[in-house]
Amino acid sequence: MAISMNWIKDYVDYGDADLKDVANRVTKAGINVEKVESHYIPHLVIGEVVECTPHPDSDHLHVCQVSIGQETLQIVCGASNVRVGIKVIVALPGALLPPDVVIQKSTIRGVESNGMLCALYELGFAEKTKEAYDRGIEEVDASIPVGLDACRALGYDDTLFELDLNPNRSDCNNHIPFSYEVAAVLGKKVTLPSTETHPIKDSVKDSLQVKVETSNCSMYLARMVKDIVIGPSPDFIKHRLEASGMRSINNVVDISNYVMLEYGQPLHFFDADKLGGTILVRMAKDQEEITTLDGKARVLREEDIVITDGEKPVCIAGVMGGANSGIDENTKTIVIESAIFDPYHVRYTSIHHELRSEASLRYEKGLTFEYCQYAMERACHLLEKYASGKVLSDCIVHDKTDKTKKQVSFTLEEINQILGMELTVEDVNRSLDGLGFVYQVAKDVYQVEIPTRRTDVAPNKADLAEEIGRLYGYDHIEATLPTTVSKPGRYIGDVSYRKAVSRRLRSLGLNEVRTYTLISEEEDATFQYARQDAISLLRPMSSDKKVIRQTLLPSLLKVLDYNLARHVKDVCIYEMANVYFNEQEEDTKLAILMHGSLDPVTWQNKNRKVDFYLLKGIIENIFHYLGLQNRYSFASCEIPDFHPGIAANILLDRQVVGVIGKVHPNLAKDAYVLEISLKKLISSKVKPIKFKEVSKYPSVKKDLAFVTSKEVSSQTIQDEIKKAGGRLLTDIQVFDVYEGEHVGKEEKSIAYSLTFQDATKTLTDEEVMNIFHHIIERVEDRLPAKVRDK
């Protein structure tokens, strides 16, 4: 779809304006011209073959003398149709032909040749088909004088604008609406094309009845044209349709497309003889059938608007006509439909039937009654002129369109306030004049009427400010800043907490990653440790993005795989993301995955290899950082998709807040993961940091080891030690864990280093030993544990 600037010239006399400059100015005013493409080729002239003799050294070449007015050139030509008397297109030396051929003086088999006689396809003005090739060089109309610039004389001097429009201005895909934009930036006026007809006396009402039974058709106009003669279109129509990306079919079909490309109002032509005497517009009946012009049978729904002949559908309104009522080479009388249908219905009908046509695209955007009327008259005019049609005197009108004038009032100051500019009355007047808006102004107060063709402009100040501003040019804005004093901005809600945790994790060596919220059903079936109702997409685009995740762990495994496949072996990553379940419930998860080592292997061999305890250390570090020490614990348990022996719930204040462990070897090798609910962490209250004096008195260290069953957890022993140790026991460290020949097969030995200290005095040996023995007694008493090497 492109705009033909030759065509635009019919409506706006832009004279010799540089079209690249016009494109820039229109673009600056908000109608984005993406590409300017000139078809004009310099150095092509009209010539006449005055002499044509066979080439002495070839069986198919001819040596021609070609008159181009002032002079006669010798040109060697290989076309079979070259002969004396025909007028041709001559490419002179220097002409640049597509794709990249420069014509030069040359010698062809010993004979001088000063140019080239051209076929249209060689100039890029027609498709290169076998038919075109066989036809040889183009023979131009004998009435065109020799020596003229061939592109201009033949109408191949067009410049096309390719547009990339904002959705509210798709009307500019049509030539008349676009010409208003050209006129606006150039300060010119738009001249609308002729709609003059010479109607015959017959009335359409004698042979056609129109009835509209649905409110989804706000306007329906019908006129009739008799005695039309189907034939080829005139060249200018052909060229313009081609420029706009449409093929020429015949004069009548072309006229309906031509008028649509002028106004943006699609028309439909019925063969009156096939249609019969009735048009009834209504909603389709469920399961009603129609065969459309493309030969396909379609089953309609109650949401589709149809045109019927009183009984059966003859057209899907705004989308495509029926095969039973269309124009063919024998058509004599046609009924012209120019109508407005409800945009949403047309849109959904065209989507449902997968029939998005040039017409439906225009209906979808909404049309105006004004152009609906003009287009009808224009079509009649053209049919009379180019298809020998006889236009019947009247028009059947169904019109329920709203004709309330869109008026708006504003002051100069209000416009300047919105734009931040200092426009004068003259500036505003110039913009409004350019746009063709009718207005009155008295003492800076404007009364403006918005033309009906501008459906995108609503009657309010802001819309007018935009129209005025875009034409005047936003580059005139002098940048300022809002002047109100403002308090400093801050993170609202959980953001800063999350960022603090994030920074801490990075300082510990973990890399932040970001993965997709949508996962596959297979991924969703993994790590279902705290399963809620999943949210799935109603219409997923692909099976791998179907469900909104409740856990980040499958996504982190994917990142691991991606890196391992690229030989990145040390993968220590985390992600924080929202998860959703039960329709709209939200949680924020922190997930960590560790694999390989935390630091790279060094020649000193001091790197930290990833294992459960390293990961545990990371999360404990986070807990401590958040002030949650002494409030968390880890409880061994089996968790889906975790290694059954290396997995635990993470508890905070005895509530499960997450999971930690090794991924089941079926899913990944040597990957350790954890996932925790950040919302639960954030919601736990923490006391502020308190200064604590260091004891002036020395501490005493005592070591001891217990031999116990493998089933007894270190935590259990430690809890007992703590209880027995009381307040003087200030620290417990595990410094050795042993399993092997020196203990029983189902046993292990855990060695603890205990620190005792009093804030008020130096502890005596006796005091320490008393507590120490009490600890041993209590542990041995309460647990299946024996102190080692007593």
Place this chain on the structure above:
Amino acid sequence: MKVIEKVNQMREELEKELASATSSKEVSEIRVKYLGKKGLVTELTANMKELSPEEKREVGSLSNQAKEEFSKKMEEEEKRWKEKELYQKLTSEKIDVTLPAFEMVQGSPHILEKLTEELEELLMSMGYDVVEGPEVEKDLYNFELLNLPKGHPARDAQDTFYTKGEELLLRSQTSPVQIRTMLQNEEKTPIRMICPGKTYRRDDDDATHSHQFTQMEGLLIDKNISLADLKGTFDIIAKKLFGSARQTRFRPSFYPFTEPSVELDISCFNCDGKGCPICKGTGWITVGGAGMVHYKVLENGGYDPKEWTGFAFGFGMERLAMLKYNVTDVRTFYTNDLRVVKPFDRKEVE
């Protein structure tokens, strides 16, 4: 031999011995030889008893002087040797400083997070709060209240993932956070906020499209706000992100929730506006969209458009990051190749 001569002779010998010494240990042995309990200097006073008081005085004085002198000499010599020996010992411990260091491990922020935080810092300093909102959102907030009623053609451009009927969806923009903020601000005081976050649209993933992406939108509501204020604000953002030499411009555009609407362009940082492949020959690069808040949106948010005005702007963080760091494939942000991520653990150039 007179005592003085003995001392002189002794000094000569001592100097010779010290000169030929080769370690602090040898110096220490010489010290014992001269100054030890049975040392040569001590011997000078061995038969003092047989001497006259005068002689006693002379011998005593000379021997004391010698003791002092020799002691000082040997101390110096011993110190010199010890320093030398220590130096030798230390130089023998010489290491290869070019061997690799112990790497201080530090994680990297995600590229999008880094860029987001850069903008957040800037905008917070300008008084904007950072607000978040749900990603599974009501159609009401994502579209309806933003002047995008059902059937609006502009909904096409943001074809959306619905999760329940026509009510719930994965938000296609972060604008719902804006309308939520307006509605929640019951006192109807001025607003300055930005809302960075994840957004979703029905796009097939390829080098330039992503079904999931990140937006950062901003909203300012106050009295007598104009497009010029938006221009000034955008200037600051553009210069912060792409350098102080950047020019900015507005191009007329269309968004349902703003009127007037503009595209936010910066002069091309690659060619400085001359035209190059990055700016497709235009000299300008579009980095975002913006406009004056539509009166219907103000109304929907509970702000009387007769009294209040405002502007809104929006950036795609992936696009900004692709431009700023010359990333050619948007999927790079979601595959998380650690070799790509790690270099972003770096302070930004001011």
